[in-house]
Amino acid sequence: MPDFNQQVIEEFRANGGRVGGMFEGAALLLLTTTGARSGRAHTNPAMYVRDGARLLVFASNAGGPKHPAWFHNLSADPYVTVELGTPEGTVERFGATAVVTEGEERDRLYAEQAGRDPGFAAYQAATDRIIPVVALHRVDLGDPARHRAIADHLVKVHAELRAELTALREGLGSAAEEATDPAGPTDTAGTAVRHTPTLGSRLARHCLTFCGALHAHHHNEDSAFDLLEREFPELSDSLDRMREEHKVVARTVEELEALLTSGAAPATLRAEVDRLATRLEEHFTYEEAQLVPALTRSRAVPGT
Numbered sequence: 100m101p102d103f104n105q106q107v108i109e110e111f112r113a114n115g116g117r118v119g120g121m122f123e124g125a126a127l128l129l130l131t132t133t134g135a136r137s138g139r140a141h142t143n144p145a146m147y148v149r150d151g152a153r154l155l156v157f158a159s160n161a162g163g164p165k166h167p168a169w170f171h172n173l174s175a176d177p178y179v180t181v182e183l184g185t186p187e188g189t190v191e192r193f194g195a196t197a198v199v200t201e202g203e204e205r206d207r208l209y210a211e212q213a214g215r216d217p218g219f220a221a222y223q224a225a226t227d228r229i230i231p232v233v234a235l236h237r238v239d240l241g242d243p244a245r246h247r248a249i250a251d252h253l254v255k256v257h258a259e260l261r262a263e264l265t266a267l268r269e270g271l272g273s274a275a276e277e278a279t280d281p282a283g284p285t286d287t288a289g290t291a292v293r294h295t296p297t298l299g300s301r302l303a304r305h306c307l308t309f310c311g312a313l314h315a316h317h318h319n320e321d322s323a324f325d326l327l328e329r330e331f332p333e334l335s336d337s338l339d340r341m342r343e344e345h346k347v348v349a350r351t352v353e354e355l356e357a358l359l360t361s362g363a364a365p366a367t368l369r370a371e372v373d374r375l376a377t378r379l380e381e382h383f384t385y386e387e388a389q390l391v392p393a394l395t396r397s398r399a400v401p402g403t
Contacts, residue, residue: 107144116184118144129182130156130235132172133318138311140180140318143169147235148212154181154195154235155208162225170231173197176315180322181235194238194322199231208232238326246330249323250394256316257383263309264376270302271372274365306359306368310352313379317345327390337389344382351375 110118111129118127122144131142145156158170173179177197182190200208209232213220223230239245324338355371 104143108142111144111182111184112190115188116182116190122146127184128154128156130169131180131182131318131322132169133176133178133315134311135172135175136311138313138315138318140314141169141172143167145169146216148215150208150234152237154183155212156233156235157209157212157219158231158233159219159222160230162222164226164228166228166231170233173233174199178238178319178322179235181237192322192325194326195235196238198234198236200234205229205232238323246394250391253390253394254387257387260309260313260316260379261383263312264372264379267302267305267309268369268372268376270305271365271369274302275369302365303359306355306372310356313348313352317348321345331393334389334393337385341382341386341389344378344385348375348378348382351378 107118107120107122107127108129111127116127118125126147127144128147129142130145131140133139134141147154147156149155158166160167179195179197180192181195182192185191209219209223209230212232213223219230321342324342328335328338351371351374355368355375358368358371
């Protein structure tokens with residue numbers, strides 16, 4: 100199924116939202132969510148229907164006993180990215196907020212979809228779970244109040260990530276010092292025994308949690324950058340630089356995650372985290388200097 104989905108995704112993007120095979124002629128979109136546990140972006144094709152200004156998608160999972168993974172992801176983080184084919188033969192990409200419908204509204208919307216496509220009636224009949232109907236609301240970045248909210252959120256998330264990174268570096272530093280402490284255990288001759296340094300499970304989880312949070316933040320930013328570029332064309336070059344910096348940071352994070360799974364010593368991990376911290380601080384400072392004034396027009400850059 101992952102291979103099949105990837106083929107559909109590639110065909111969708113290459114052909115302006117049109118695909119063949121079992122989805123030929125179907126109203127299809129690509130939905131990108133943030134992994135509830137991994138923090139990574141996950142893209143899935145989904146059938147949709149327009150309902151006024153919103154788009155509806157259905158977590159049918161072909162009538163399976165469990166909700167699809169993308170539904171669990173958007174339940175944890177409702178900010179998603181939608182890719183949609185246009186009449187001009189291109190693919191439009193935009194941010195949206197996912198809202199799970201409930202009660203009578205859900206029942207009415209699902210019944211209407213089952214009336215349009217009997218396959219959805221069969222999906223519901225095949226499972227004991229109530230198949231969710233999710234409404235996707237396009238994010239409007241033209242509202243000045245929305246601009247200020249984005250700026251506030253950016254500064255807040257950066258502050259949280261900085262604090263988490265500081266705590267992580269301190270934890271790794273303490274673990275590295277403990278591994279080489281001369282006052283540690285000794286042999287029968289009184290000589291200090293150098294033990295193989297290991298990373299505690301709690302600290303390892305902290306590392307992975309931070310990596311996941313950083314992945315999620317940059318995925319959400321990448322989704323918003325396309326919209327910001329339309330609203331603030333003067334930021335085009337700056338946004339291109341930020342996109343490239345995201346790729347560099349992502350590679351650094353992947354290297355750190357590889358070290359974690361390989362059982363690297365705390366001192367080795369600390370050096371890699373220090374390298375990541377340097378890149379992140381440069382990146383965060385540049386983002387704030389470019390985006391906050393544009394979004395707020397009058398606010399000074401934090402820390403200046």
